[in-house]
Amino acid sequence: MIKVISPGISTTIQDAGRFGFAHFGVPTSGAMDLRSYQLANAILNNKLNAAVLEITYGNAKFEFLADHEICISGANFTPQINYKEITVNKRIFVSKGDQLTFGNRIYGLRVYLAVKGGIRSEVKLNSRSMYKGITEESILSKEEIISTSTINQKLENTYAKFKIDEGHFTSSIIECFRGPEFNLLTKEQQEKLNTITFSISPKNSRMGYMLTEKVENNLPSILSSGVLPGTVQLTPSGELIILMRDCQVTGGYPRILQLTEEAINRLAQKMTGEKINFKL
Structure with a gap:
């Protein structure tokens, strides 16, 4: 599980989108930058439609209430675990009690925080993507607890990381x-x-x-x-x-x-x- 200490300007739960309901006037929603979203899930070997957190403008803070394997992709707002900078586009192990914060912007606007196994939120019309009028909430709030899959053993950190295409952001x-x-x-x-x-x-x-x-x-x-x-x-x-x-x-x-x-x-x-x- 993950606790939202501060959601920043806007943090939502998003997946690949909500399809097949346009005739009812329902938007597709889903991750704004599907490329970065899918990359974060791929690095964790998640299903490519697994739900993640989409954090706009950084400036958010989270506490992990269990051990997790995570990946941060998309925009780079100098993410830190317990105030030590971590690498984006890389599989990282975090322990129960660790805190994730974001600092200065290097590039981009929207950050994707994926966890091994995905976010476990309500499914509405075949999607976990937040949208006002479809899901109970349209954004995450301070002190909210987010359900996730948990891992049973500590996994070794990897030194491999994915090199980004800077043109995607610049x-x-x-x-x-x-x-x-x-x-x-x-x-x-x-x-x-x-x-x-x-x-x-x-x-x-x-x-x-x-x-x-x-x-x-x-x-x-x-x-x-x-x-x-x-x-x-x-x-x-x-x-x-x-x-x-x-x-x-x-x-x-x-x-x-x-x-x-x-x-x-x-x-x-x-x-x-x-x-x-x-x-x-």
Whole structure:
């Protein structure tokens, strides 16, 4: 078990997502950066859909109430066990009573804390991913106790670790392809999408990222149509919204671009003010 001493700005339980319920208006949810999430589970030889903790902006603190084997992947906020720095993307043994804290940011936005065997929380609609209205809680709270699988014997630490692809966290390139309404844009508007460097506005969350720079919009609204994580909508004011894992399943704004799966993962590690460039 794990005790939440401080959840930081936002800590949630996430797995690979909730699928097959879009016709009821249920978002997929799941880890924002599926690449880092799956890496943490793979290093522990967990099932790739095992639930983990997703910690946004670091600044959280946990106490292990039993021996555990853990892996931290995704963003690097200089994690420490009992105030001694530990390595990310590596299998690490922690003992009962050990405390995990996060310090200065080196790169990224979202940290994934995986434990051997996975987090054991309530399953709703075939997923443990937290989402308001589906699960009892949408974020973890101070003093909360998280159920986990336990290990019966101490395992030897390994010196092997996974070398990260720094471009996943530092590159501004966001690969995408044309959305259903892309061809309704003028050539000038299409070229702008390929040439403008966009900034992530403060209006960003698990539901979507709004961009600061605008693209002139003279398109009419469309009939409410299906949208997915990674859909880029063009609002009447010219603002672009990139839908993320907790997004709605339908929308009435023109869908001008669709991000690749890897681009969604990369964007999930971007903070307010960071720059991105669409690559069609």
